[in-house]
Amino acid sequence: MRAAPRHRPGRWTHRAVAVAAVVVAVTVPPQATHDAATTTAPAPHAVAAGDTAVGRLLTGLPPDSVSLAAQNVTTARSYRHDATTTVRTASVVKLDILEALLLQRQDSGRLPGEDETAQATAMIENSDNDAATWLWNEVGGADGLRAANSRLGAAATQPDEAGYWGLTTTTADDQVALLRDLVTPGPLAPAAQSFALGLLRAVEADQTWGISAIADPGTATALKDGWLPIDDDDGLWAIGSVGIVTSHGQQVVLAVLTQHDGSLADGIQLTESLARAVAPGITSTGGSAQRVIPVCPIE
DSSP: OOOOOOOOTTTOOTTOOOOOOEEBOBOOOGGGOOSOOOTTSOOOOOOHHHHHHHHHHHTTSOTTSEEEEEEETTTOOEEEESTTOOEEOGGGHHHHHHHHHHHHHHHTTSOOOHHHHHHHHHHHHSOOHHHHHHHHHHTTHHHHHHHHHHHHTOTTOBOOTTSOGGGOEEOHHHHHHHHHTTTSSSSSOHHHHHHHHHHHTTOOGGGOOSGGGGSOTTOOOEEEEEEEEOGGGTTOEEEEEEEEEEETTEEEEEEEEEEEESSHHHHHHHHHHHHHHHHHHHSTTSOOOSSOOOOOOOO
């Protein structure tokens, strides 16, 4: 097994989380769909108002600054903007590590054991990096993650070649696929889905920014946020939020991934603003989809 990646001193604290937000419920106008849809991504729809708002937020930013995708699980409306653009995950990859663990244990006919559960809890609820490294090794490192992702619908996600799991690259399409794995019938059984959702709904309060900005008051949000200054990007930040929210009474999966952010505060503000920009078009209160994609009912 490959040696566990070491965290870079002064870069990853136990609170460092990958910046990316994933939500199911989005519609995307033709001009926003600059990339081809993958087999696991929802088909694009036209929502001009949302795309106009997103365009305003991205004015003046480098062209690869954002990867954004969302889908409404209730109505199947979807939105994509540069959804195949690759972005560093930071701690957002911890959702992927968790699903890889659950898939492997499911293959063995069981849920994670006591030690694995303790490590998974620390990794998701507190974004503990030591726990993430322990589980990264447990699932087989980069090779294990790639193998799991080929079944989870996240084949475009690539672990860092040097073995630093926080420098994994991913796309919004892949993150939406991972989120859908938790709320629709697919590779993960209901018991595994419930295990993951229980952790994602219990993330500590100071790590619940991002896609939660569009959640209805009093509803439970399942999410994983991430933030990391990138050395080879002149110390600019990768910040994202991915998760599952209830917005206007509808279940939405949303992935908002950003990079080249000047500061942590700037990245959080952009992430939340992008989530708010697409929300009206993917819920029944605003926007309209040209056609509805059938989706499996939520368990």
